[in-house]
Amino acid sequence: MTGALFTLTFAVAAPFWALMILLPNRPVTARIIGSPLIVAPVLVIYAALVLPALGTVLPAVTSPTLDGVRDLLGTPDGAAAAWAHLVGFDLFAGRWAWLDSRQRGVPALVMAPVLLLTILLGPVGLGGYLALRTRWVRQPVPTAAGPQRLP
Numbered sequence: 001m002t003g004a005l006f007t008l009t010f011a012v013a014a015p016f017w018a019l020m021i022l023l024p025n026r027p028v029t030a031r032i033i034g035s036p037l038i039v040a041p042v043l044v045i046y047a048a049l050v051l052p053a054l055g056t057v058l059p060a061v062t063s064p065t066l067d068g069v070r071d072l073l074g075t076p077d078g079a080a081a082a083w084a085h086l087v088g089f090d091l092f093a094g095r096w097a098w099l100d101s102r103q104r105g106v107p108a109l110v111m112a113p114v115l116l117l118t119i120l121l122g123p124v125g126l127g128g129y130l131a132l133r134t135r136w137v138r139q140p141v142p143t144a145a146g147p148q149r150l151p
Helices: 002-022 027-033 035-060 068-072 076-104 110-136
Strands: none
Touching: 002 027, 002 035, 002 076, 002 110, 027 076, 035 076, 035 110, 068 076, 076 110
């Protein structure tokens, strides 16, 4: 079961990455990626892996030691849970960067490699976007009452 959940983890996240990278300007992408619930399938997998082992996981994360974390992650269940943890947070960070880039008018061709870096090396992609985003000014979000000024 652990192997299947490990494989399923990225499979449930991949369609959202594909939308952000391959179809960034489509209304369906904005509608789907606009929901933070896109990470829910990965969170369910993470919970299925971690909750049954909470007695082992809690001591390792509340008083972490290098040996304790190594021992936890050195098991199939620990590695699969860590993978779900990474995929979930990377997707959430990628979603935030994608949404922010839309508000700033960052070109999709600029964002595609940033999102790929976020998939592969999470914090490197996020750091790249944080550095990159300073080149574009955030645009006001139009409302029914008309455009608003941001502070």
